[in-house]
Amino acid sequence: MTRSLRLRLMLGAAILSVLFMAGLLPALQSAVSLALKEAIEQRLASDVTTLISAARVEGGQLRMPDLLPDERFNLPDGRLLGYVYDRRGKLVWRSRAAAEENVAYTPRYDGAGNEFSRAQSDDGRQYWVYDVEVKLLGGQSAAYSFLALQSVDDYQNTLRNLREHFYLGFGAALLVLLLLLWGGLTWALRSLRRMSTELDEVEAGHREDLSDDHPRELLRLTRSLNRLLRSEREQRGRYRDSLGDLAHSLKTPLAVLQGVSENIAQRGQSLDQAYILQQQIERMSQQIGYQLQRASLRKSGLVRHHAALRPLAESVCATLSKVYRDKPVRVRYELAEPGLVPMEEGALLELLGNLLENAYRLCLEQVAIILKDDGQGLALFIEDDGPGVPAGQRQRILQRGERLDTQHPGQGIGLAVVKDIIDSYDAQLTLDESALGGAAFRIRFRPQ
Template identity: 75%
Template sequence: MIRSLRVRLMLAATLLAVLFMLALLPAMQGAFSLALKDAIEQRLASDVTTLISAARVEKNQLKMPALLPDEQFNLPDSRLLGYIYDREGHLVWRSRATQEENINYTPRYDGRGNEFASIREDNGEEFFVYDVEVKLLGGKSAAFSFVALQPMREYNMTLAGLRENLYLGFGAALIVLLALLWIGLTWGLRALRRLSQELDQIESGERESLSEQHPRELLRLTGSLNRLLQSEREQRARYRDSLDDLAHSLKTPLAVLQGVSESMAQRPRDRDQAWVLQTQIERMNQQISYQLQRASLRKSGLVRHQVELLPVVKSLCDTLEKVYRDKQVKVSYDIPELSHVPIEQNALLELLGNLLENAYRLCLCQVRISLHQNAHGVEICVEDDGPGVPPDQRARILQRGERLDRQHAGQGIGLAVVKDIIESYDAQLTLDDSTLGGAAFRIHFPAAN
């Protein structure tokens, strides 16, 4: 499917222009052919008039001068042929150029006066014929047919030359027309190109709204987009504020409940109830933390960020190496310089922070981070040489609150947050086995449309 509006318009205009020219060519050729035939008819009529004016009847015999006023009849290789027939169709005179021509033509002396037609010989040669019936010559009664013939070769060559010139002329006109149309479309679509550039600037975070310097036909669209952008910003702000207010409003009651549960845990008979209470408090804390993280890391609807990956990865690994210095983790990078990923920086920090923290915590001594880019998008891969994840448990650990590692403290929401961030960017998270021996988390960001 052709996605360029300019190319679509050009193809439509080209098709219409070609169809118009294809319809116009036969009409022009037909009109020119009729005009050319009319000119030939008039010329032959004039030639026949020359023959008639030169003819004389003496003693019932037709007499023609040795030289005729029309020089074409006197030349042996002339293209103009002249014949005179009597009433019975017998040839009584012929011009010099007809001495080597055997034209199979028999006039019909039927009183119609004159006739313009075309004939075709057995050898395929064609002629235009102008036949005039004469009943009176020099004031004397006579009955003759004066015939002038002209080969159609010149006519056909003229038509062929015209056809070639028409094709060349129409082709050149079509090229010029399409060039002018391309220039016109380029100029006319500048407004859409400028609008596209402003949208790119909004996606990259360089501007917050579209300008009003657009044609009237686009002002309604740009106004709607600006209202949508403003509404999205306000909605995101209200969402974050609401969650912040909720977190603060629950903070004090949860702290009180935590204190009560700790007091109850000191009494042997209340330890079971205290454990239940602490479990529920922990779940509430998980829910609050999870929702706050989702609110702060959701992708904007129109803004598209580009973050250089390698500095972010190195910064996170430097921090984690200090935390897990006793493990002496060996980290390897397979990330090209100046490689970018389409995600906001805070979201990338949260996403990779969770994955790398899990990799450092569960690995034996080796972690690898790589990036692969192709026409389909960008893929980040975080691998370790730890115990890995059994295939039947891979879907479960991506659910909120689910953990396979029970030896270390945690709330079990890290991978769930990672999954939410990835889904908000229309990306995909897959989990499989690493060549290092542990787990390989792959994040695929599709190519931008």
């Protein structure tokens, strides 16, 4: 089933048009056939009147002239035949055109006046028959049936030609109608295309709301979307404010606890308890930071963001170079143009911070940052030349709290933050072996 609304409407309109014309064509053919039959009946009635006006009764016998006023009766092999029968059904006269035609028809002299019907000759030809009973002729009492016959071939040929013209005319009319419908639907759906364009601008961040310049049937939808956009912005603002207040309110108590633990450690009393206290304070601080990052770095519902990768990566690498100043790390960039990642800048900065810190910490001297379209979508690679991760451990370290490196402090939540950010953007994180010899974190984004 096609997903195009215009194609669906056009298909429905085309089907209805074809069904309408398919029903109209037989009705029109039937009306034309009836009109042709009525015309033939009227013409034969006129021809019978010609026969009656030419007839004379002399001495009780019917007399017909050798040549009738209507030349069609006189022509041999003509399509108009004339017959006269008496009241007993005996043939008393036939026209020259009917000299060699034997039609299987016997008139019924029953006082009905006239009759229009069909008959067949011995050779299988079909004829229209118009039969008129005459009781008084030439001022004398007489009773005869006057018949005029016309071949059905003319009627059938005319009907066949009309049917061909109907098919051609209806086909052309249907084609014109479909073209008009297509143009009408294109014009009628301009409002939907304009609304789609505005939604693209909202997703790209070029505008905040949809305009009211739409048909009233769409205004309820556009206003509902505008309310959703405003509610989302307000909710994100409240989240940021609440998280900022939470971070500020917890900062002071944690600083006090940190100072108390340091005082205890300096006095030389209960060093084990002071170390445990410091560990727990550090863990609380990291967990609070993790929850703040997790809540604040969610993808916006309707708006699509794009962030330039290279400036953010260079900023993170500059900071890490100072942290790991004793390790000369070379960073290689391979970024496909235009070098944009479909993420918010803050989320991308947090993701790069965790992955590059991991790469700097474990690498020997090389780190690679690669952004490319590999045929299945946009993919971001962070690679290093460190010891790598055993194949059996790659899935485990992506889980929250899992760590392979136990020589450096930490709670194992860095990759959990990365995983949550990536999941919120419907992306996929995998861990493979790098061409440099170490680990290669790959993030594949869904096509937009």
